[in-house]
Amino acid sequence: MNLNDDVERPKSIDLSHHLSDLAIARGVSPLKSMFxxxxxxxxxxxxxxxxNPDYxxxxTLEATTLPIDAYKATPDLETEPSALSWLWNLFSGPNKQRTNKISVPKYVSDPINEVNLATALQxxxxxGIPSLQAFLKEYSARFYKPGFSDFTVLVHTGNTDGWxxxxxxxLNHGDSMLVEEWTYPSALASAFPLGVHTVSVPMDSKGMRPDALREILSNWNETERGFKRPRLLYTVPIGQNPSGLTTGSERKKAIYAICVEFDIIIGEDDPYFILQEGEYLPPNIRAQKQAASTSNTSDPVEAFIDTLEPSYLRYDYQGRVIRMDTFSKTIAPGSRMGWFTCNPLFAERFERHGETSTQAPSGFAQSMIxxxxxxxxxxxxxxxxLQGIKAQYTLRRDAFIDAMMHELDITLTQGTGILEGATVYQGSIKESGWSVMTEKKKKPRVSFVPPTSGMFVWLRVDFEGLPPPIAVPGEGENDTTHEGRFWTALAEGGLLIGPGYMFRGERDHSPEDPNLAGHYRISFSDATxxxxxxxxxxxxxxxKEYCSK
Amino acid sequence: MNLNDDVERPKSIDLSHHLSDLAIARGVSPLKSMFxxxxxxxxxxxxxxxxNPDYxxxxTLEATTLPIDAYKATPDLETEPSALSWLWNLFSGPNKQRTNKISVPKYVSDPINEVNLATALQxxxxxGIPSLQAFLKEYSARFYKPGFSDFTVLVHTGNTDGWxxxxxxxLNHGDSMLVEEWTYPSALASAFPLGVHTVSVPMDSKGMRPDALREILSNWNETERGFKRPRLLYTVPIGQNPSGLTTGSERKKAIYAICVEFDIIIGEDDPYFILQEGEYLPPNIRAQKQAASTSNTSDPVEAFIDTLEPSYLRYDYQGRVIRMDTFSKTIAPGSRMGWFTCNPLFAERFERHGETSTQAPSGFAQSMIxxxxxxxxxxxxxxxxLQGIKAQYTLRRDAFIDAMMHELDITLTQGTGILEGATVYQGSIKESGWSVMTEKKKKPRVSFVPPTSGMFVWLRVDFEGLPPPIAVPGEGENDTTHEGRFWTALAEGGLLIGPGYMFRGERDHSPEDPNLAGHYRISFSDATxxxxxxxxxxxxxxxKEYCSK
Structure with a gap:
């Protein structure tokens, strides 16, 4: 592997002015004098x-593990060419017979190079474990091809810890950060207690909008806003949480350029990177395409990497991207393990932070992984x-959208406005469900853009024309909107999904009036x-019940 | 087990006024509406x-594990009654033949009660795992017998994370905390970047001195000090790090009473609790005593617990003790797992903090442990x-002090001043080492109190009468003292130990002039x-070389 690709890449620039008071105040490692x-x-x-490790x-730690090809590399029909055989492929699970054994002893002859419990559990x-660190650096180099040469990797205990x-x-108390207008609530829960303000950037079908970002930054009025212009951007660029949207390379380049112009650090939280499932095709088209496909075997590695949307790191010639990767979606969430890829100055400060909080990820997880x-x-x-995992989630995505198409009358339309360029699936209640059809009932109530990555379908439900809900004393703020009430009706009906208000980028501001339209995140990652x-x-x-009221 | 012991215990009092701005600002769990x-x-x-856990x-995760009786429960001679047989007991390691197998499958029929990877790695x-939480609660109840009834346990990823x-x-920025005058540097490294001031409390041979604590608190002058009176006390009460000292029950009661009086929260960091090794006896006395001993078997459980110094929790009738336990010394540091025992209000806030940082400890560690x-x-x-682990560290403590006694001329004296009541071991250079004995050379240069708990011997080296060191340009502050230079001389000679200046409770203040006396922490926990x-x-x-200069 050639970390240098075929171009000479610059070193990261000095971004130390972005460090918080806390980060600056952290000492050097207390072990330094002993090194x-x-x-x-x-x-x-x-x-x-x-x-003493004897105690x-x-x-030994051992495990029975699945083989690398436990799951097919592509979600095609292969050996069972019936239109539904892929369902078997998905829901019959892996071949349970074909497992391997791994074992980590306590003591080994070469403790530097062999994994051993005397070291890993000490x-x-x-x-973390040096050979793991070297592997992660190679992984980041091959998958992300950072635009600066001195990128550093550092393990953390998952992206929540990383972020x-x-x-x-x-960030210092009272600082602000940019987020997508719908975003991951746990990321905000880390920042809000520090008094951090969020500034949400409108999205379209391609993710965060560069024009909106530029407008926010260039017209920043500190007096009016009450706080300084943001210096940090939080983004989930692929299979975005909650919207399922993916920010492609052109969009990333444009956003990166603005971040250079306004000196913004990009926190790239990218747990769904590998789950790039590609375009959703309705069942009939999919079956035709799969029958015609000849690629039953896995792609060559580099070809696979080339099919993936790039990381922001690819365009980062200054070292202003802090990328966070996790093993949660590729191995298991309970690993509590992931890694940063970023400039060495930030990595060193993150390491000092780790020394006084989580230390290293658990040695049980590190040694087994x-x-x-x-x-x-x-x-x-x-x-x-990873190819197998990607293929499995592709099958799941397809199965869930197929199921929605079965229960609703779906029409495909070309998106307009902020959905310009996207194919929007619009659903109305099936005719058979109504005794008398009226225009109000035929109205398409549901719309979504099938995700090309990740685990989520983001549904928009149109409540237009329904009488406004009447607040009941004692109800919480979010229970009094159509968005909140429809969520409660679903939950009472036996379906628990994520209500839009949980995912607001600015806590007290909904991108759309929740009495006119509700948003819901549905995860297709773990259902039968x-x-x-x-x-x-x-x-x-x-x-149907809700809209008939 | 009767959690209520034989007395009715009060509930914890409201201590919410101690919460920091950050803790207050943390939201409720975002999952609350879904519960x-x-x-x-x-x-x-x-x-x-x-x-999906299929992926x-x-x-399975499996392990070969040592049996509970891999190590003898008491450090006695038992089957091999030669004076040195205990050394074999120690350094021959456990019986490698007697191991057991454990296995955790991915799927089980009763996932609530059986450990399984589908849950633990999700x-x-x-x-954390509910059955682990229940076990830890029972453990805290049996070992610590908290004085308040509504104590709560919560897992963390080790005491560094806990603290x-x-x-x-x-603590808010600029607040202060009380620490022992020699203390654990990593605990300070967590607090210093937040702008926290430390106030060190003098110690004697029984640990932190209540009279000194009271004097500090009752004479607090905020203007003079420049910051508010401390509200938090950090202590390592058993086998203290670095001094090896143990704070017994009378001392704990006295300190607790002062903390009630001045409304102080006690952070009890107690990793060495189980390693209560008892009094050190020189080899000849030890051999006699062991030969006379008849207790070859393990103590009954309650009798064992009764031999241990109590936790501060025992006297805590208000819920102002936050106890931190870790598996680092009883299972392995790489577990990155421990737990709080404290009042429910604090536990809930620590849980919210955990949700946005480490989340739960690794599922690999949780499931295996x-x-x-x-x-x-x-x-x-x-x-x-645990009895076996305690016995092993007792043997190690004995072996290390025996070795020191072999290399130095040791005299036992009754301590005076702050060492009143303790037997002090004073060492001078062995006569054979000197061509001509002089008073200066015969002077006892080394003194220590053999620890009754933990992993550390805390040596004081007396530099009195030596010419003051001359600073060399470019040297660090701590390198220019006798304490620092003797440490460097040892390291250059092939022995790496902990220099006193690393353990100062107040960063810029040494309890003793480091040109007159140096302090050194030596760990006997992991040497052959x-x-x-x-x-x-x-x-x-x-x-000898250093004092001959």
Whole structure:
């Protein structure tokens, strides 16, 4: 692998003026004065309060693991060419017979290069197991091809921890940050207690709008706003949470250029990067296309990487992107493990932050993931595993949208306004469900853009023409809108999804009047096929009831 | 087990006025509005962005584990009654033949009660696996017998994370906290960047001095100090880091009473609680005593608990103690897992903090530790394991002090002044080491109180009569003192230990002039017997050279 690609890339520029008071006040590592002695042969080190590894009650850690090709690399029909065979492929699960064994002993002959519990379960550096760190650096280099040369990787305990370190390292009390107008609430929950204001940037079908971003920044009036112009942008660029939208390369370049112009740091929270499922095709078209397809085998690795939308890092020639990756969607959320890719100055401050909070990710997680991914699968094997995961979520996405299409009368229209360029699926209640059809009832009540990445379908429900809800004393603010009431009606009907108000970029401001239109995040990542069908039925039934009132 | 003991205990009082602005500003859990639906039968929950567990590549996690009695429960001679047989007991390691197997499958028939990867490796509540939480609550009840009834336990990712949550939840920028005059530097590294001032409380051989604490608090002059009276006390009460001192029950009661009087919250960081090794006895006395001992078997569980110094929780009738426990010393540091025991109000705020930073401890660690400790060993078994760990560190403590006694001329004296009541070991350079004995050379240069708990021997080296060191341009502040230079001389000689200046409770203030006396923390927790002997030899040799200058 050539980390330098074929171009000479610049080093990151000095962005130290973005560090928060807290980040600046963090000391150097207290171990610094000891470092120069630590490697010396024959040194007796009695400086640390470390237990003897003999006393770890785990003599080995072992696991039964799935093979890299447990899931097919592409969501095609292959061996069972019936129109529904892909459902079997999805819901029959992996071949349970074909498993492998991995084992991590406590002691090994080469503890630097072999994973071992005496090291992994001991106190360690906040940088984690060195071979894992090297692997992650290679991964970031190959998948993201950062535009600056001195990018650094650092493990964290998942993107929630990662983002929390970014917030505390870059923002002071009363600072502000830019977010997508619908955004991930946990990311805000890290920042709000610090008194951070959010400034939401309108989106269209391609994600955050550069024109809107520029307008916000160039017309910033500190007196009017009551706080300084933002210096940090939080974004989930691929399979966005909650909207499911994906920001492509042209859009990323445009946003990056604005961030350079206004000196903005980009926090790229990208857990769904691998789940780039591609365009949704209705069942009949999909079946035709799959029957014609000849690619039954996995793509060559580089070809696979080339099919993926790039990271912001690709265009980052200054080192102003802090990318956060996680193993939550590719291995398991309980790993509590992920990594930063960013400039070395920020990485060092994040490391100091880690030393006084989480330290390193758990040695149980580090040792098992390193042994499986780094030592057993290797990079090519892991990429094959990722292809299988991507294909599985593609099948799930298709199955869920198919189910919605089955329960609603869906019409495909070309989006207008902010949905310009997108194919919008508009759904109305099926005719059979009505005794007498009226214009009001035939009105398309539901619309969505099928996601090309991630885990979420973002539904918009049109409440136009319905009488405004009457507030009941004691109700919470969000329960008194159509958005909130329809959510409650769904929940009472047996379907729990995410209500739009949870995802507002600015807490007290909804991008659309929640009495005229409600927004809902539905996750297709973990339902059975039966559950998807049942969910769609409940949705259609409650929608009909709600709009008949 | 009767959590209520035999007395009716009060509930915790309202201590919400101690919460920091940050803690107050944290929202309620964003999931709150969903809770009432989550348990409903038949509910289709598509609200969370959770991966399907089929896609976790780990089908089972397994481990080879040591039996609960891998180590003898008491550090006695038992089967091999030679004076040195205990060394074999220590350094031959556990019986490698006797191991057990544990296994955690992905799917189980009763996922609420059986540990399973589909749950443990999924996103989960910041409270962790429920059966682990129940176990920890029982553990805290049995070992600490809290004086208030509504104590709550909450997992964290180790005491560094735990303490960090305490600091951010209780202190605002510019606040202050009380610490022991020598203290754990990482605890300060969490607080200093927040602009927190430390106020160090003098110690004697029984730990922090109540008279000194009272004097500080009752004579507090905010104008003179420049900051408000502290509201938080940080303490490592057992096997204190770095001094090795243990604060017993009378002392704890006295300090607790002062904390009630002045409305102080106690942060009890107690990783060495189980390592209560008891009094050190020189080899000849120890051999006699052990030969006479008949207790070859483990103590009954309650008897074992009764031998341990109590936690501050025992006397806490108001809920003002925040106790932090860790698995680092009893299972392994790489667990990155521990727990709070504290009042429910603080626990809830710590949980919210956890939700936006570490979330829950890694599911790999949680599942393996729960399967081993909770499900396989059970409480009685785990306590037997802990007895073995305690016995092992007792042997290590003895071996290290024996080695020091072998290399130095040690005299036992009754401590005076702040060491009143303690037996002090004073060491001078062995006569054979000197060609001509002079008074200066015979002077006892080294003194220490053998620890009754923990992992550390805290050495004081007397530099009196030596010419003051001459500063060399470019040297760091701490390198220019005798304390720093002797540390460097030791490190250059091949022995790395902890220099006193690292452990100052107030960064710029040493409790003793480092040109007159140096302090050093030596850890006996992870050295081979040969390493201990070599370390003692290096120490004696460098001491002789340094004092001959």
């Amino acid at each position: 120069k002695y630590l490697g010396r042969p024959g040194l007796i080190a009695l400086a640390g309060g470390v237990p 770890f009650p785990f003599a 106190y360690g550096m906040a940088t 929390s370190r970014v917030v505390y390292s870059l 390193t042994q499986l991914v780094v030592k057993t699968w290797g990079m090519e094997g892991y990429i094959r595993w 096929h039966e559950g998807m069908q049942k969910a769609s039925k409940i949705f259609a039934k409650i929608l | 009432k639906y989550l348990g409903r039968p038949g509910l289709i929950a598509l609200a969370g962005g959770v991966p 976790f590549p780990f089908a 996103y989960g509540m910041a409270t 960090s949550r305490v600091v951010y939840s209780l 729960t399967q081993l400790v909770v499900k396989t060993w059970g409480m009685e078994g785990y306590i037997r394991w 017997h040969e390493g201990m002997q070599k370390a003692s030899k290096i120490f004696a040799k460098i001491l």
